[in-house]
Amino acid sequence: MTMPKIHRKVRMGMVGGGEGAFIGALHRMAAALDGRIELVCGAFSQSMDNTLRTGASLGLQEPRLYASYEEMIISEASRSPDERMEFVAIVTPNHLHIPIAKLAISHGFHVMSDKPAGISLSEVNAFADQLAKTDALYGLTHTYLGYPMVWQARAIVRKGTLGPLRKVYVEYPQGWLASNLEADGAKQAVWRTDPARAGLSGCMGDIGSHAHSLVEFITGDRMSQLAAYLNTHIDGRRLDDDGAVQFRMEGGATGTLIASQVCAGEENALKIRIYGEDGGLEWHQMEPNTLVERAANGPVQLHRAGADKSLDKEALARCRLPSGHPEGYIEAFANLYRDFAACIRAGERGSARGVPGIKEAMRGMAFLVAVVESDRNGHRWIDLLGPAENITVRTMA
Numbered sequence: 001m002t003m004p005k006i007h008r009k010v011r012m013g014m015v016g017g018g019e020g021a022f023i024g025a026l027h028r029m030a031a032a033l034d035g036r037i038e039l040v041c042g043a044f045s046q047s048m049d050n051t052l053r054t055g056a057s058l059g060l061q062e063p064r065l066y067a068s069y070e071e072m073i074i075s076e077a078s079r080s081p082d083e084r085m086e087f088v089a090i091v092t093p094n095h096l097h098i099p100i101a102k103l104a105i106s107h108g109f110h111v112m113s114d115k116p117a118g119i120s121l122s123e124v125n126a127f128a129d130q131l132a133k134t135d136a137l138y139g140l141t142h143t144y145l146g147y148p149m150v151w152q153a154r155a156i157v158r159k160g161t162l163g164p165l166r167k168v169y170v171e172y173p174q175g176w177l178a179s180n181l182e183a184d185g186a187k188q189a190v191w192r193t194d195p196a197r198a199g200l201s202g203c204m205g206d207i208g209s210h211a212h213s214l215v216e217f218i219t220g221d222r223m224s225q226l227a228a229y230l231n232t233h234i235d236g237r238r239l240d241d242d243g244a245v246q247f248r249m250e251g252g253a254t255g256t257l258i259a260s261q262v263c264a265g266e267e268n269a270l271k272i273r274i275y276g277e278d279g280g281l282e283w284h285q286m287e288p289n290t291l292v293e294r295a296a297n298g299p300v301q302l303h304r305a306g307a308d309k310s311l312d313k314e315a316l317a318r319c320r321l322p323s324g325h326p327e328g329y330i331e332a333f334a335n336l337y338r339d340f341a342a343c344i345r346a347g348e349r350g351s352a353r354g355v356p357g358i359k360e361a362m363r364g365m366a367f368l369v370a371v372v373e374s375d376r377n378g379h380r381w382i383d384l385l386g387p388a389e390n391i392t393v394r395t396m397a
């Protein structure tokens with residue numbers, strides 16, 4: 001019997017995600033889930049003590065633990081090709097995403113970055129230009145785009161079952177910033193309410209960006225115009241903690257996006273509803289294995305992740321467990337990592353199939369710029385013109 005070709009794990013480095021951080025540990029779990037990726041190095045924190053403690057707890061040796069991301073990228077690039085990291089996962093506050101990504105691709109590494117892509121459209125556009133001149137892959141972890149039922153919703157829209165789309169309602173209420181957590185020094189709240197580290201928007205950048213990406217992904221259409229209201233409910237808070245956006249899609253649908261982090265007691269209640277002339281869809285992040293499909297003159301159907309072989313093949317490819325066994329956030333995250341690792345091994349460049357990439361990064365930033373522009377200019381309608389590669393944001397006359 002001949003031994004099948006042994007799969008070589010893709011080697012990952014991580015910036016951010018040290019002891020006390022929120023999302024880094026989830027990235028590590030997701031990356032590890034399929035046995036296709038191994039963590040080989042990290043600059044987990046600005047504090048070397050933290051990086052050493054985090055690295056030791058993860059079984060990493062001291063030579064692969066670095067005091068800064070610059071040192072990590074430069075040192076790793078000098079290691080032999082079969083030893084050095086192959087991609088870097090960026091799980092720091094937003095202002096560092098692009099500087100780390102730029103340095104990484106200039107040293108030959110791929111990048112998996114958390115969202116939003118950066119803190120300004122110009123830096124993301126400049127990064128996109130740089131990326132196009134390299135062989136690097138870039139992925140953006142809009143986690144919700146890894147759920148099977150989100151892919152099923154997209155497939156149903158593509159099939160035309162709903163008819164021409166008319167309405168999109170997406171809402172993302174959370175409650176964790178309902179009090180002045182930043183005044184108490186809560187790590188995640190402190191940087192998210194600081195414009196220098198979070199970027200031009202607070203709540204819209206943090207979670208409105210997920211809602212925007214979900215709308216464009218499921219509909220396969222782009223927001224072309226929007227008008228926005230941003231609010232700050234906590235005295236002294238420097239960025240929005242709540243907001244609403246009216247929008248129009250290129251294909252003619254209209255919609256409303258609301259995002260809030262001050263809905264006391266609320267958890268992570270992302271929900272999207274889409275209606276066409278012939279029917280509609282509804283998906284809730286907190287019940288992610290069910291997709292509701294409504295027909296204008298017919299029964300309501302429930303699509304369920306699991307063993308239903310009639311699901312679209314892209315949705316099926318993202319189901320991992322037998323019917324009735326809950327799967328969710330980590331598995332959705334892992335779907336993005338699995339696709340990213342496969343594209344690295346396949347030698348692809350630019351964007352990885354199945355993973356939000358640089359186009360989604362630019363559109364997400366353009367959405368945030370337009371939201372802030374509209375809010376600051378009397379809630380005027382703003383045009384989001386052109387393809388992702390050349391998008392301009394213009395206040396309508």
Ligand SMILES: NC(=O)c1ccc[n+]([C@@H]2O[C@H](COP(=O)([O-])OP(=O)(O)OC[C@H]3O[C@@H](n4cnc5c(N)ncnc54)[C@H](O)[C@@H]3O)[C@@H](O)[C@H]2O)c1
Binds near residue numbers: 023044116
């Ligand atoms: N995809 C999602 O669903 C999701 C969910 C939560 C957060 N996020 C994103 O993940 C990122 C991190 O968010 P978080 O809540 O984990 O923040 P956090 O504050 O909990 O963690 C940030 C980490 O970055 C580290 N860090 C900061 N500066 C550094 C530097 N110069 N070098 C190395 N490490 C550094 C901190 O020490 C900390 O470990 C943000 O961009 C956020 O928008 C995404």
